[in-house]
Amino acid sequence: MISQPYRLYVERIEPEKNMARFYVLAVQPTLFGEVSLVRSWGRVGTRGQQKLHVFNDEKHAVGLFLEVLREKRRRGYRPKPSVEIPRIECFSPQCVNDKPAPS
Numbered sequence: 001m002i003s004q005p006y007r008l009y010v011e012r013i014e015p016e017k018n019m020a021r022f023y024v025l026a027v028q029p030t031l032f033g034e035v036s037l038v039r040s041w042g043r044v045g046t047r048g049q050q051k052l053h054v055f056n057d058e059k060h061a062v063g064l065f066l067e068v069l070r071e072k073r074r075r076g077y078r079p080k081p082s083v084e085i086p087r088i089e090c091f092s093p094q095c096v097n098d099k100p101a102p103s
Contacts, residue, residue: 002029002058006065010077011044020044023072027061030054035061039068 006027013020024040035058042048055061 002027002035006062008065008069009080010069010072011080012072012075012077013044014076021077022048023077025065025068027058027065037061037064037068 006025008025009022010024011020011022020043022040022042022044024038026038026040028036028038030036035055037053037055039051039053040048053061053064055064
């Protein structure tokens with residue numbers, strides 16, 4: 001059983017080199033009670049490739065997770081900037097542009 005979920009998405013974008021890559025790391029349980037580290041990578045906008053590592057315990061999976069993360073950070077991968085989601089004030093169907101519709 002995994003004590004805490006681990007999932008990370010990082011990108012390396014260098015327009016001058018026409019480079020736009022992503023890397024995803026995720027520690028998750030298997031159906032057989034083991035722990036897996038799933039690594040996905042490729043060009044941004046594509047499906048990319050995937051590799052699965054299976055471990056008997058979470059400690060080894062998290063160790064590899066951190067090792068790969070350190071290598072990717074060293075190579076210039078950074079977390080994708082967060083996107084701000086606008087707040088919606090009015091949830092009623094009678095609202096227009098987030099304000100109550102005139103009666």
